[in-house]
Amino acid sequence: MKTKASKSAVIGTLSALALAVSMNVAVAAEDTIKVGILHSLSGTMAISETTLKDTMLMLIEEQNKKGGLLGKQLEAVVVDPASNWPLFAEKARELISKNGVDAIFGAWTSVSRKSVLPVVEELDSIMFYPVQYEGEESSKNVFYTGAAPNQQAVPAVDYLMNDLGVERWVLAGTDYVYPRTTNKILEAYLKAKGVAAEDIMINYTPFGHSDWQSIVSDIKKFGAEGKKTAVVSTINGDANVPFYKELGSQGVAAGDIPVVAFSVGEEELSGIDTAPLVGHLAAWNYFMSVDSETNDSFIDGWHAYTKDDKRVSNDPMEAHYIGFNMWVEAVKKAGTTDPAAVQESIIGVAVPNLTGGYSTMMPNHHITKPVMIGEIQDDGQFEVVWQTSGTVAGDAWSDYLEGSKDIISDWRAPLSCGNYNTKTAKCSGQNF
Amino acid sequence: MPIPKSVVRLLPFIALWMLVTLVLTFSLDAKSAEKDGTLAEASALLVKKFDDKARAVALLVESAHPRTEEILSLIQEGELYYRKDDDRLFKIPVAETGAQAVDLLDASALTIEKTRDFKKVTLNNLMRGQIGLALAEIGLKSEDPAQREAAVRKLLGELSDESVAVLRKRIGAEPVAAVRDLIQVALAVNDLRNGDEAARLQAVERVEGSLEPPVRTALTQVAESDVSPVVKQKAQLALNGIDEQIRLYGMVETLYFGISLGSVLVLAGIGLAITFGVMGVINMAHGELIMLGAYTTYVVQQLMPNHLGASILVAIPAAFMVSALVGVAIERGVIRFLYGRPLETLLATFGISLILQQAVRSVFSPLNRSVSTPEWMSGMVEINPVLSLTLSRLYIILFCLLVFVALVMVLKRTPLGLQVRAVSQNRAMARAMGVRSKWVDAMTFGLGSGVAGVAGVALSQLTNVGPNLGQAYIIDSFMVVVFGGVGNLWGTLVAGLSLGIANKVLEPWAGAVLAKILVLVFIILFIQKRPRGLFPQRGRAAEG
Secondary structure (H helix, E strand, C coil): CCCHHHHHHHHHHHHHHHHHCCCCCCCCCEEEEEEECCCCCCCCCCCHHHHHHHHHHHHHHHHHHCEECCCCCEEEEECCCCCHHHHHHHHHHHHHHCCCEEEECCCHHHHHHHHHHHHHCCCCCCCEEECCCCCCCCCCCEEEEECHHHHHHHHHHHHHHHHHECCCCEEEEECCCHHHHHHHHHHHHHHCCCCCHHEEEEEEEEECCCCCCCHHHHHHHHHHHCCCEEEHHHHHHHHHHHHHHHCCCCCCCCCCCEEEEECHHHHHHHCCCCCCCCCCCEEECCCCCCCHHHHHHHHHHHHHHHCCCCCCCHHHHHHHHHHHHHHHHHHHCCCCCCCHHHHHHHHCCCCCCCCCCCEEEECCCCEECCEEEEEEEECCCCEEHHCCCCCCCCCCCCCCCCCCCEEEEECCCHHHHHHHHCCCCCCCCCCC | CCHHHHHHHHHHHHHHHHHHHHHCCCCCCHHHHHHHHHHHHHHCCCCCCCCHHHHHHHHHHHHHCCHHHHHHHHHHCCEEECCCCCEEECCCCCCCCCCCECCCECCEEEECHHHHHECCCCCCCCHHHHHHHHHHHCCCCCCCHHHHHHHHHHCCCCCCCCHHHHHHHHHHHHCCCHHHHHHHHHHHHHHHCCCCCHHHHHHHHHCCCCCHHHHHHHHHHHHHHHHCCHHHHHHHHHHHHHHHHHHHHHHHHHHHHHHHHHHHHHHHHHHHHHHHCCCCCCCCCCCHHHHCCCCCCCHHHHHCCCCHHHHHHHHHHHHHHHHHHHHEEEEEECCCHHHHCCCHHHHHHHHHHHHHHHHHHHCCCCCEECCCCHHHHCCCCEEEEEEEEEEHHHHHHHHHHHHHHHHHHHHHHHHHHHHHHHHHHHHHHHHCCCCCCHHHHHHHHHHHHHHHHHHHHHCCCCCEECHHHHHHHHHHHHHHHHHCCCCHHHHHHHHHHHHHHHHHHHHHHHHHHHHHHHHHHHHHHHHHHHCCCCCCCCCHHHHH
């Protein structure tokens, strides 16, 4: 890997000149450590991903103010994959082989991550993926700093069942891989808890679905049959706003049928009038309203960096905060930015998260996080109503799905496998 | 930080606890003495603070103090705050610097200097339910019949023994017939659960035809598992009657949903019916013109934050102007060079749509903007417990019809309309008669674009106001126009409404994804059979 690294460094410096012309990236002095930022700045996903690009730029700037890393300054290389999944793979290749970045922070949707996966594996680089996802994956080259289903969906359902006494369930989601897999896990989990099949209603809608009248009306009817009902929503992106607006105008109050969402955070709420939604829930590992000193100073820094004191922070931002600091610590520990060395040194690294505790990188490349349930307030913020007493370790392979129950992931020697079947004692070599 | 974190976290709870003790003893002097006592008790109880708050609410309800209702409503409305320094409770309707805060105990008012000095007494869903029920119990005795009715409805199926007693006493004295009926239904539901056989039988008869959801739940239980076969049978009959009614109203509801979706489709498509239908320009930037209209609504709302209700009315002409001007600019700047070259027009306007999207991203940020719904547009009209029509949708249906009529009038009754029709039917002849065809082209395109902007105002009430708004509607718009018949406004209206209804009829049994696919497949087959849509243009214009 050494030769490749030095070779790509040469190409990197050469292309830095070209970059300065073609892109709006600050070109630093001769010898810098390059960090790739692979987030869509145009197209459908720009709404979510632009913020993460800004977060990374802020974190890198702050690290540089603290004296950089290994005595060198960090340099951000920003590319725009334009919400185009195949382009993610091309841009990742460009970042690693042309620009010579030592780590990539990026992707949002699962399909964009799956698109990058073969590239980072082939070039043996590393990527930090900051968004909650469906699990069932553990790559040697990817670090999953967002929540796995057991760090978000399952605890949320537990809360509804035990604290709110919910007996009937609507699993509503957008029709793609994350909601489908999450709902499969939740369905299996609910049935294991003794919920009858007729008390579970599953509903899928297309991306960007905007007419929710019949679905909300169905949910209302489903909930009017005497048993306490809740909606578990994996509805993604832009479709949430019309969904919540319809809930509000059809008078579905949180007291009657609470909706718990896994993809709605502060940023999504900033585009809605939240007054009719007060009391609906979201499950995350971080809320902007969390009262901790690290969070306060992070938000102050964010407001100063964006020069806008109304900008909100959200869970994927915290994931990047954790991921970036873990990478910094791992590089310090290894004494080099060489991806292969960092892959080894990062396991076990613990850094402060924004909710007042520590998050640790586990051998399965997932991290430990607390799980929180928040209720929407009329100012667009969440009030934490429940949280786990400690942190929960991310589980790459769900314990509730046939076929993934027996699989574990451990990237430490001697196992070094992302897909190890404990029954057959075999490593499939297939990490996703 | 002067106060330790743990104490800060205690405050909301302490505040409420104090409130209860204060109101109970109703002595201001006892305050300092109470404080120490409750502080110790509070820290011992602080395991989950919401549990303790719920207990405080229960105590407050139990005390039956005259101010209970006021305090509970304040908590429910989120207007109860406490001052961080001294835990005094305040009523704050609007929490912003310069607003008024009213001391709850001595009713003295003061001006808020820093909003961070005050913290809201928060509540969770369980407490919301608890307070809602408590307020309903109090509301049973209210003077206002509407409030009494709401209270009975809220308690329906969840009556406590005390409430049953209150209702039994009330029923004779109740002057309003509607409320009296509802009370009888509520008591009957209670009888269905707890009464003896005769009472149950009578109750079944009483609730017959009532559409309240708790009635159906109670009847289902009786029909499934009552000990007496007579009651069981009667309950089943009553249940069948109710189900029949629910099915009927369900159909009405589906129809309403269909018309409402249809009116959105018509609004989105009608501008295109002019630019594409009349002028024959394939304008891929049509969606972005809608988006500009929605953003105009947002800007207008930002400019007049205190007049939300009026802002939407101001936004309609503003959005028309903005989109029309952009439309004219597009026509003059790009499209006029490409007349007669549809493929190039398509590519050029697609490029423009990307430029407009990215421009909005740069100016307004890629995040969605929040457009609030004015008071008079929110809520719903409740026809009966199983059928209610959302007001915002109702207004949009009306608005769609208005826009349609206005547009037909413009085309049929104004000189501009005459010239537009003349140019679209026979350009050479119109020019020979002295019509400035280039000017007419620009005006026509501006008119179509302006109408798209107006559609944006309506859509801002239903969906995201963000850079992607336009993309979501461009395909639907073309679908409606092509299906309706190019160049025909009536075709657009009929096509939009029928596609909306078809979509909503299919959705319950096919699912949202499949319903959309089925509608698309249907249109493709239809176009194969009738390439010129529902209402094809006849005669010479068809050749144009």
